[in-house]
Amino acid sequence: MDVELAKIVELQNIMWILIATGSVLFMQAGFCFLEAGSVRSKNSINVAVKNFCDFCLTSGVFWIAGFGIMYSSAGHMFNLDYFFIAITDSPKLLAFFVFQLVFCGTASTIMSGAVAERTTFSGYLIMAFFVSGVLYPIFGRWAWNGNFEGLNLGWLNQLGFVDFAGSSVVHSIGGWASLAAVMVIGPRIGRFCEASTPIQGHNIPMATVGTIILWFGWFGFNGGSSLKFDDTIPMIILNTNLAASFGAISVLLLTWYKRQKPDVPHVLNGALAGLVSITASCNAVSPQQAVLIGLSGGAIYLASTKVLEHFKIDDVVKAAPVHGVCGAWGTLCVALFGSAEVLDTGLSFTGQVGVQLLGILVCFIWAFVPTYLFLTLIQRFIPLRVKAEDEIRGLNTSEHNANTEVLDLLHAMEKQKNESNFGMSVHEEPHTEVGQIAREYNRVLAVAHSEMENTNKANAELMASFRELQRAQTQLVESEKMASLGGLVAGIAHEINTPLGVSVTATSYLERELRILESQYKAGDLTTEDVEKFLQGANEGTGIILINLTRATELIKSFKMVAVDQSSDKCREFDLREYIDEVLFSLQPKFRTNQHSIEVSCPEGIVIFSHPGALAQILTCFLMNSLHHGFEQGNIGEVHIEAKLTAGDVELVYRDNGQGIDADSLQRIFEPFYTTKRGKGGSGLGLHIVFNLVTQTLGGTITCRSERGEGAEFTIKFPVKLEEA
Numbered sequence: 001m002d003v004e005l006a007k008i009v010e011l012q013n014i015m016w017i018l019i020a021t022g023s024v025l026f027m028q029a030g031f032c033f034l035e036a037g038s039v040r041s042k043n044s045i046n047v048a049v050k051n052f053c054d055f056c057l058t059s060g061v062f063w064i065a066g067f068g069i070m071y072s073s074a075g076h077m078f079n080l081d082y083f084f085i086a087i088t089d090s091p092k093l094l095a096f097f098v099f100q101l102v103f104c105g106t107a108s109t110i111m112s113g114a115v116a117e118r119t120t121f122s123g124y125l126i127m128a129f130f131v132s133g134v135l136y137p138i139f140g141r142w143a144w145n146g147n148f149e150g151l152n153l154g155w156l157n158q159l160g161f162v163d164f165a166g167s168s169v170v171h172s173i174g175g176w177a178s179l180a181a182v183m184v185i186g187p188r189i190g191r192f193c194e195a196s197t198p199i200q201g202h203n204i205p206m207a208t209v210g211t212i213i214l215w216f217g218w219f220g221f222n223g224g225s226s227l228k229f230d231d232t233i234p235m236i237i238l239n240t241n242l243a244a245s246f247g248a249i250s251v252l253l254l255t256w257y258k259r260q261k262p263d264v265p266h267v268l269n270g271a272l273a274g275l276v277s278i279t280a281s282c283n284a285v286s287p288q289q290a291v292l293i294g295l296s297g298g299a300i301y302l303a304s305t306k307v308l309e310h311f312k313i314d315d316v317v318k319a320a321p322v323h324g325v326c327g328a329w330g331t332l333c334v335a336l337f338g339s340a341e342v343l344d345t346g347l348s349f350t351g352q353v354g355v356q357l358l359g360i361l362v363c364f365i366w367a368f369v370p371t372y373l374f375l376t377l378i379q380r381f382i383p384l385r386v387k388a389e390d391e392i393r394g395l396n397t398s399e400h401n402a403n404t405e406v407l408d409l410l411h412a413m414e415k416q417k418n419e420s421n422f423g424m425s426v427h428e429e430p431h432t433e434v435g436q437i438a439r440e441y442n443r444v445l446a447v448a449h450s451e452m453e454n455t456n457k458a459n460a461e462l463m464a465s466f467r468e469l470q471r472a473q474t475q476l477v478e479s480e481k482m483a484s485l486g487g488l489v490a491g492i493a494h495e496i497n498t499p500l501g502v503s504v505t506a507t508s509y510l511e512r513e514l515r516i517l518e519s520q521y522k523a524g525d526l527t528t529e530d531v532e533k534f535l536q537g538a539n540e541g542t543g544i545i546l547i548n549l550t551r552a553t554e555l556i557k558s559f560k561m562v563a564v565d566q567s568s569d570k571c572r573e574f575d576l577r578e579y580i581d582e583v584l585f586s587l588q589p590k591f592r593t594n595q596h597s598i599e600v601s602c603p604e605g606i607v608i609f610s611h612p613g614a615l616a617q618i619l620t621c622f623l624m625n626s627l628h629h630g631f632e633q634g635n636i637g638e639v640h641i642e643a644k645l646t647a648g649d650v651e652l653v654y655r656d657n658g659q660g661i662d663a664d665s666l667q668r669i670f671e672p673f674y675t676t677k678r679g680k681g682g683s684g685l686g687l688h689i690v691f692n693l694v695t696q697t698l699g700g701t702i703t704c705r706s707e708r709g710e711g712a713e714f715t716i717k718f719p720v721k722l723e724e725a
Helices: 003-038 041-071 080-085 091-114 121-144 155-159 167-185 204-226 233-259 264-279 287-310 319-337 349-378 388-393 395-400 405-419 433-523 528-567 576-592 612-630 686-697
Strands: 572-575 597-601 607-610 638-646 649-656 701-706 712-719
Touching: 003 041, 003 091, 003 204, 041 080, 041 091, 041 121, 041 395, 041 405, 080 091, 091 121, 091 167, 091 204, 091 319, 121 155, 121 167, 121 349, 121 395, 155 349, 167 264, 167 319, 167 349, 204 233, 204 264, 233 264, 233 287, 264 287, 264 319, 287 319, 319 349, 388 395, 405 433, 433 528, 572 576, 576 597, 576 612, 576 638, 607 612, 612 638, 612 649, 612 686, 686 701
Parallel strands: 597 638
Antiparallel strands: 572 607, 638 649, 649 712, 701 712
């Protein structure tokens, strides 16, 4: 080959490397789209900025020291010409440098999606610096040193370790570092709560576009790793495409079978799992083997995702399963499927498997352990995780003071909630989806505001009706009291009528006898015998009149005392047994017309200071209920009233043998307007009044025990001495 032809070939190779470099750099946009679409919208700006800034940081770190650490030749611990790329007269070296630079950027940005939605911006940049400045260049030195010269200068590749395009060197380094980071930082708030729904990305179409960009960029990632433009490139790109396709198909079928519906985020990651799995061996396997590697890579991705979820490790974009686990699987596939002729390591199958496993183990230890220890140490001085309130609010706002249309709408809604001002509409951003949501929200607000006004108006009317109902209830209560008092008056009037009638009859007799005596006197027929007879009759009649007038006077006094007590709210001292007898005496006319009996058991001399009127109303209500509603027609009713002192309280038990009360009604008998005799004269206020008198006026308690057909028993307890208000 002459010099001119060799120069053309070199320029052709440089051009291919630079084209591949551009496609790998375009993968940065793919990662940005994938991760931004896989997080909630309140964190999308934060993820995008991290993807942008980590590449900027990586470019500086790799230019300053990373390339020098990774590719210094074996003759020098560090080749100073590789630091800051002091050699600028070698286009081939510069092309190789920028190609390795974008590889370093890929390894670094893998972590961005894993730790998304809860990591501080400064903390993430520290992680990116550690990956690009320490992890990637050192492991790359062990596995790839000498690639530029076409030699094996790293200790791993000297043993025969092969990783053609970086399943381990790039992807597993980023994946295992991501695993360590998410374990140190911890899961997102609400990620593993049983009651909460799974956290989903806000824009799956965006994530899909990101995956397609990554797929496209991978052609340059794998194809450019040959570092020359030759006839192996088409096969490399074909194998890359087949592995991605069948990785996605594998996950599609598995999730469809398990969940009856395909899981889109998992299918996208299935394609990436196939891409990562084929990266190490894409130049050394057949298309059929690439299909098998992709299918198995998708299944391995799903299984490893389940393991992370079992241990409640929150990897947002599943970076550890896709890049860490599938990177390890892809590295092993070199030995399992790779052509020995292409690999050209001189190792047997078992020897190649052993070396690949050693490289996988070294990669895991080197990426995971230092990262875990470094982040555990660094978080003592620099916060790696945002505050809980910032995480809930979203990193767009808390980390960058960046607002979105959604955030503006949420803030407007929050302001409405805090100010309780739902008459104010929110801003409608024109020609946007959020603007449409705001427009519909304003329409809902308008309807809700109108309904609230109608509700307030209805509530005002309801309150007015309620006040009218309260007044009516008060009137009914007073009517119930007056009805009770009226019944008492009627009974007293009937009872007084008898002695007054006898007195009137005796008076009429005396008047008639006196007129007969007067006529005899005028006629001159009056005799001493007639006068004595008149005096005898007058004496007897006067006695009868006196006895009956005395009886009427006693009844009137009893009625007056009970009536005054019932109409008064004053407390006084009285003898309990004597007052019960007075009340029963005033009610005797009601029971005299039938055979019902009242038995009282109360020791003499129990003097209490309480409200006698309330006690009279209670006994009257009980007795009237027994008389009118409790005793069956034709049956002889029995009433037992027992009063005694117990621990400083008066215990009064009223018991009858009437119809009783069923269990359902027993729970409600003290409610206002509730009656078991609806339509039969019961107002439903009697026992409600009793309840209020006992609990409020007497300051006591009342209970009822009854069964249908077994009568009823009321037990009242109230203080012996009532404190006056």
